[in-house]
Amino acid sequence: MRRELVCTEAGTPPRLTVRSVELPHPGTGHVLVRAQATTVNPIDAKRAAGYGRRLLGLKGAARFPLALGNDVAGVVEAIGAGVTRFTRGQRVFGLLGTGRAGSAHASHVVVPQDLLLAAPHDADPTALAVLPYSFTTMWLALRSAGITPSSAKGARVLIHGASGGLGRLAMQVLRPWGSEITAICGSGQRQASLDLGAQVAVERGPGCIESLRSDFDVVLNFANWDDDARLASCLGTSAMGQATTVHPLLANFDRLGWIRGAWASRRDYRHVRSIVASRAPKASYVWTIFKTDRGALEALAEGVESGRLALPIGIAVPFDNAIAAFDHVSAGQPGRAVLLP
Numbered sequence: 001m002r003r004e005l006v007c008t009e010a011g012t013p014p015r016l017t018v019r020s021v022e023l024p025h026p027g028t029g030h031v032l033v034r035a036q037a038t039t040v041n042p043i044d045a046k047r048a049a050g051y052g053r054r055l056l057g058l059k060g061a062a063r064f065p066l067a068l069g070n071d072v073a074g075v076v077e078a079i080g081a082g083v084t085r086f087t088r089g090q091r092v093f094g095l096l097g098t099g100r101a102g103s104a105h106a107s108h109v110v111v112p113q114d115l116l117l118a119a120p121h122d123a124d125p126t127a128l129a130v131l132p133y134s135f136t137t138m139w140l141a142l143r144s145a146g147i148t149p150s151s152a153k154g155a156r157v158l159i160h161g162a163s164g165g166l167g168r169l170a171m172q173v174l175r176p177w178g179s180e181i182t183a184i185c186g187s188g189q190r191q192a193s194l195d196l197g198a199q200v201a202v203e204r205g206p207g208c209i210e211s212l213r214s215d216f217d218v219v220l221n222f223a224n225w226d227d228d229a230r231l232a233s234c235l236g237t238s239a240m241g242q243a244t245t246v247h248p249l250l251a252n253f254d255r256l257g258w259i260r261g262a263w264a265s266r267r268d269y270r271h272v273r274s275i276v277a278s279r280a281p282k283a284s285y286v287w288t289i290f291k292t293d294r295g296a297l298e299a300l301a302e303g304v305e306s307g308r309l310a311l312p313i314g315i316a317v318p319f320d321n322a323i324a325a326f327d328h329v330s331a332g333q334p335g336r337a338v339l340l341p
């Protein structure tokens with residue numbers, strides 16, 4: 001049987017239960033993974049409370065009882081027809097898309113082979129499970145803001161939310177690429193940001209964004225939508241772009257319905273877009289939305305293999321105590337939250 005963690009109804013705190021269902025069979029090109037670890041990401045904690053019910057509902061990803069989770073690390077239990085990359089017993093980690101692909105908060109997860117990576121020898125599944133979703137989102141943000149290994153060299157990059165998961169991973173990628181990083185971080189996190197590769201780190205607080213230089217090539221907002229317009233004012237005239245993962249798209253539709261939600265989102269996007277364009281005519285401005293991406297996974301594999309990528313673990317608990325992991329994330333406690341199925 002497969003044990004899966006589900007939210008029975010939308011609520012705060014989450015209404016969680018563990019149920020047993022038939023063990024799934026991997027179809028063509030798919031792999032059945034016996035999960036050793038999976039992650040509660042910020043999006044899971046929000047979705048458990050009903051966040052994204054309209055837009056994610058279009059993908060079949062908002063109906064309760066709702067199974068959550070995108071990350072998995074474990075051992076290959078069975079392979080479907082046509083699977084060439086993996087064999088039974090192999091240790092792997094990887095990613096599920098959001099929607100009809102299923103959920104990763106389960107003892108067994110069926111994953112397309114393209115979204116799986118071989119785990120490095122002796123790597124800890126807990127350490128691997130916290131990476132795929134966050135890394136992929138961060139990678140998509142970098143790309144949409146125009147950063148590539150060649151354009152990153154010498155680029156002045158401002159990261160808001162540098163002490164969080166996406167921020168830390170961005171620094172771990174950008175530092176070896178030669179970017180000049182300025183980090184806006186939480187209280188008491190300044191030294192950690194410098195240690196991770198920021199040249200300049202400031203703790204957030206009133207006036208902190210205004211006090212920064214205004215010639216950044218790239219701005220990454222992983223922290224707070226309310227700061228997006230002020231961050232755009234930090235771009236220089238030859239900037240490459242700004243990407244934000246904390247846009248109000250899903251919340252607007254939840255709050256205002258289809259028509260007013262679409263109107264509000266267009267207004268919000270255009271407001272910041274106009275500031276970006278006035279600062280830097282050629283700069284892109286993108287609201288990053290997670291999706292699976294093979295290129296991101298290949299970059300993740302390389303980063304893990306070289307030992308460059310890691311996130312601190314804040315809590316690791318079995319399914320029976322999953323509520324503690326959700327609480328950890330909702331309270332913004334430091335470190336990632338891991339479930340051990």
Ligand SMILES: NC(=O)c1ccc[n+]([C@@H]2O[C@H](COP(=O)([O-])OP(=O)(O)OC[C@H]3O[C@@H](n4cnc5c(N)ncnc54)[C@H](OP(=O)(O)O)[C@@H]3O)[C@@H](O)[C@H]2O)c1
Binds near residue numbers: 137224
């Ligand atoms: N659009 C998408 O598809 C997508 C995908 C993945 C993630 N996200 C979102 O992107 C954000 C970053 O993800 P993550 O995994 O890095 O989250 P995380 O680990 O919780 O980090 C969030 C960071 O933002 C800071 N922060 C939180 N609230 C803030 C506020 N009101 N003002 C300023 N800074 C604030 C935190 O500071 P402290 O360190 O002081 O707590 C932390 O550094 C999350 O909001 C997440 O939901 C969106």
